[in-house]
Structure formats: C-alpha cells, structure tokens
Amino acid sequence: MADFETLLTETRGNVGLITLNRPKALNALNSTVMRELSEALKAFDSDPSIGAVVLAGSEKAFAAGADIKEMQAVDFVDAFVGDFLGGWEAVAATRKPIVAAVSGYALGGGCELAMMCDFIIASETAKFGQPEITLGVIPGMGGSQRLARAVGKAKAMDLVLTGRMMDAAEAERAGLVARIVAPERLLDEALEAAAKIASFPRAAVLMAKEAVNRADEVTLAEGLRLERRLFQSLFATQDQKEGMSAFVEKRKPSFTNR
Numbered sequence: 001m002a003d004f005e006t007l008l009t010e011t012r013g014n015v016g017l018i019t020l021n022r023p024k025a026l027n028a029l030n031s032t033v034m035r036e037l038s039e040a041l042k043a044f045d046s047d048p049s050i051g052a053v054v055l056a057g058s059e060k061a062f063a064a065g066a067d068i069k070e071m072q073a074v075d076f077v078d079a080f081v082g083d084f085l086g087g088w089e090a091v092a093a094t095r096k097p098i099v100a101a102v103s104g105y106a107l108g109g110g111c112e113l114a115m116m117c118d119f120i121i122a123s124e125t126a127k128f129g130q131p132e133i134t135l136g137v138i139p140g141m142g143g144s145q146r147l148a149r150a151v152g153k154a155k156a157m158d159l160v161l162t163g164r165m166m167d168a169a170e171a172e173r174a175g176l177v178a179r180i181v182a183p184e185r186l187l188d189e190a191l192e193a194a195a196k197i198a199s200f201p202r203a204a205v206l207m208a209k210e211a212v213n214r215a216d217e218v219t220l221a222e223g224l225r226l227e228r229r230l231f232q233s234l235f236a237t238q239d240q241k242e243g244m245s246a247f248v249e250k251r252k253p254s255f256t257n258r
C-alpha cells in the first residue's frame with residue numbers, strides 16, 4: 001500500500017484499518033483525503049487477504065466536515081463542471097464492508113462519510129451533525145439523503161435545517177448508530193466486528209451488503225426478488241456446503257471463500 005499524506009493504513013489480520021490523520025484540522029476532508037481514501041479503499045477491496053475495513057478518526061474528531069478553507073474560494077462553475085465532492089462516491093462503491101469507528105465530532109462531510117460506511121460504532125463522546133446551513137450551503141456528500149433514510153424525515157430536517165449536533169445516545173436512538181461503547185473500547189470493538197465479518201464466506205458477505213444496500217433503492221418486490229436470487233446463488237458455493245455440514249456435524253466450519 002502507498003504512503004499517504006492524510007491517512008494511516010495498516011492491516012490487522014484480515015481487516016484493513018484506515019485512520020484519518022489530519023489532527024491539526026480535526027480531520028477536515030479535503031481533496032487529498034478524498035483521493036487517498038479512495039485509493040486506500042480500492043487497494044483493500046482488491047486484496048484477497050482482507051475481508052472487511054475499519055475507518056477511524058482521532059479521539060477528538062472522526063472528521064469535522066469538508067475542509068472549509070479549501071471550499072471557501074470555490075465558485076459555481078468550478079463546483080459544477082468539476083463535479084465538486086463527486087469523488088466521494090468511491091467510498092460507497094467499496095464492495096467489502098466498512099465499519100466506521102466514530103469518536104468526537106462527525107460533522108457535515110464527516111457525518112456523511114460515516115454514513116457511507118456500512119454501520120457506525122460510536123464512542124460515548126461522538127457528536128453528529130449537518131451544520132452546512134450555518135455556512136450558507138447544504139449537505140453535499142449525501143447528508144440529505146442518507147441521513148433521512150437512516151433517521152427519518154423529522155430528525156433529518158431538524159438536523160439539516162438547524163445545524164445542531166446530536167450526541168451518541170440520541171444518534172443510537174434515532175437509528176444512525178449501531179452500537180455505543182466507552183471511548184477506550186472503540187477501536188477494539190470496531191476491529192472485532194470487522195474481524196468477525198471477515199471470518200465469514202466472502203461471497204456471502206458481499207452479497208449481504210449488496211442486498212441490504214439495495215433496500216434503499218428499489219421497490220420491496222424487486223428487493224425481495226434480488227435477495228432470493230442472491231440467496232439461491234450461494235448454494236453454488238463450497239462454503240454453503242461447509243457451513244451447513246459443520247452445523248449438522250456439530251463442528252466449527254472451515255471456510256475457504258470458494
């Protein structure tokens with residue numbers, strides 16, 4: 001994996017760990033972070049030894065938003081013609097599951113980046129918000145869409161229109177956060193969750209992620225058909241035979257990702 005200016009990457013067994021690393025700017029998301037994160041995710045996505053990824057920030061900030069200092073001078077033509085922020089789609093296009101480990105501020109683009117991941121494990125200190133309105137803009141990395149789908153229209157409107165922050169407990173009650181843990185447990189909890197995912201048959205994991213994500217995009221009838229076809233296709237895998245034989249024979253399965 002290449003050296004990065006704004007990220008640290010490492011592997012922990014079959015988990016890829018990416019840590020945002022712009023501490024002086026509270027991990028504000030600039031174009032370098034966007035490019036490097038896409039590159040790092042692509043590398044983990046195509047590495048057969050990696051089964052899942054954890055994306056983390058620092059204790060104080062997962063990410064305090066898109067980089068306001070970089071954005072300040074952008075004009076309409078630059079933004080439109082250059083498809084400003086369009087490159088972030090690469091995160092959601094990652095096929096392997098990504099667990100977001102969120103501590104401290106996850107604001108604006110930071111909250112949106114966490115929502116591009118497959119689920120969020122938050123520290124008790126986490127604070128989520130979409131304060132773009134306070135800067136004269138609106139969410140531009142998916143906040144109005146993913147937040148509304150995650151927490152419903154009422155709370156999404158509240159957050160997007162007032163720019164207020166919500167704490168981890170409110171975010172969990174609202175359905176944005178999957179689990180809350182003590183700050184000192186955050187990284188281990190996320191790595192353990194990712195290692196568990198990575199221990200399961202790769203094809204089933206990728207199909208499970210794809211099926212759940214399609215729920216946001218298609219009708220119920222189409223989603224149910226897709227789920228059933230993916231489910232049926234897994235009976236062509238050796239890991240389905242192994243998983244079910246192991247259960248019947250009361251032993252641990254030994255999956256081969258085939």
Ligand SMILES: CC(C)=CC(=O)SCCNC(=O)CCNC(=O)[C@H](O)C(C)(C)COP(=O)(O)OP(=O)(O)OC[C@H]1O[C@@H](n2cnc3c(N)ncnc32)[C@H](O)[C@@H]1OP(=O)(O)O
Nearest residue numbers: 024025026028064065066067068069107108109131139140
């Ligand atoms: C995706 C789209 C379309 C838009 C966005 O994401 S817009 C950005 C949304 N985020 C925000 O509006 C949050 C901005 N930050 C803050 O309000 C505060 O920094 C804070 C409440 C998160 C933390 O306050 P604190 O007093 O603890 O820390 P600061 O002194 O304010 O910050 C430390 C250091 O980081 C720089 N910083 C923080 N956030 C950003 C940002 N989003 N972009 C660029 N730089 C940021 C801050 O300027 C300061 O650095 P300097 O001392 O060098 O100015």
